[in-house]
Amino acid sequence: MTQANLKLVSSVRCFEGEQRRYEHVSETLNCTMQFSVYLPPQALRKDRVAAVLWLSGLTCTDENFSSKAGAQRVAAQLGLALIIPDTSPRGEEVADDDAYDFGKGAGFYVNATEEPWARHYQMYDYITKELLDVVTDALPLNGRMSISGHSMGGHGALVMALREDARFASVSAFAPIAHPSECPWGHKAFGGYLGSDRELWREYDAVELIRSGKKCPPLLVDQGGADNFLAEQLNFSTLQDTVEKYHLVAQLRLQEGYDHSYYFIASFIEDHLNFHKTYLKG
Numbered sequence: 001m002t003q004a005n006l007k008l009v010s011s012v013r014c015f016e017g018e019q020r021r022y023e024h025v026s027e028t029l030n031c032t033m034q035f036s037v038y039l040p041p042q043a044l045r046k047d048r049v050a051a052v053l054w055l056s057g058l059t060c061t062d063e064n065f066s067s068k069a070g071a072q073r074v075a076a077q078l079g080l081a082l083i084i085p086d087t088s089p090r091g092e093e094v095a096d097d098d099a100y101d102f103g104k105g106a107g108f109y110v111n112a113t114e115e116p117w118a119r120h121y122q123m124y125d126y127i128t129k130e131l132l133d134v135v136t137d138a139l140p141l142n143g144r145m146s147i148s149g150h151s152m153g154g155h156g157a158l159v160m161a162l163r164e165d166a167r168f169a170s171v172s173a174f175a176p177i178a179h180p181s182e183c184p185w186g187h188k189a190f191g192g193y194l195g196s197d198r199e200l201w202r203e204y205d206a207v208e209l210i211r212s213g214k215k216c217p218p219l220l221v222d223q224g225g226a227d228n229f230l231a232e233q234l235n236f237s238t239l240q241d242t243v244e245k246y247h248l249v250a251q252l253r254l255q256e257g258y259d260h261s262y263y264f265i266a267s268f269i270e271d272h273l274n275f276h277k278t279y280l281k282g
Ligand SMILES: N[C@@H](CCC(=O)N[C@@H](CSC=O)C(=O)NCC(=O)O)C(=O)O
Pocket: 056, 057, 058, 059, 060, 064, 068, 100, 150, 151, 152, 153, 260, 261, 262
């Protein structure tokens, strides 16, 4: 992948840095993709900077986080780039479903094995291989990276941090789908994209990956106590128990009164970026 395939779609000044949107043809997903990037002022001065990769949740594009979380002020102060992919393959030719929690906008960060999904829904490889190569090649990054995400994206962040060895210096999540093999969203997505082989599901399930002995970088999780998905979908208490049993370096915080929305993310994103900056130094 080269910069020749990368088109700058928009760029606006933000906290002395730039909020950008790019488009490229993805070989992994067999479609044209857009992604967003925030470059802090340090990067515009040609310093190479560390980055936080952000994975969004169900129904999101690459623009929900950049327009709603209010992360740019702190990213500018800390000198961190933000890399914000889309949540699924896109385009007319891409298979879809009418539901909000399957198909476009709901790629679940897996490599689909089932038809009609397998041709385009290869989000795990797209992000961990292709997109990271593209941004490393095109942007002033220093190679140090952490990962974070929300809900479906929190699941993706945990799974990538657990599977990609030392690629990420730290990992954080807001209300992650922590144990997708055991919740309705996960049953539907994994059954559809991966089929009935539950061994394969385990490769995309944070709780199962921790139980299998995978190493985890330092971890911060925030979970809203008034989140309407908490009881049925997120398995926060299973994650708490697993993290404790396997002695991970982790803070899991229940934030009373907060729901599942971007108001919750906006309330704690500063903590998360400060947390990542600690591990991205040096
Ligand atoms: N039925 C709802 C559910 C969609 C929703 O809440 N999406 C969240 C992520 S949920 C888990 O991945 C989200 O981030 N939405 C985008 C936003 O900007 O708030 C619905 O369709 O509204």
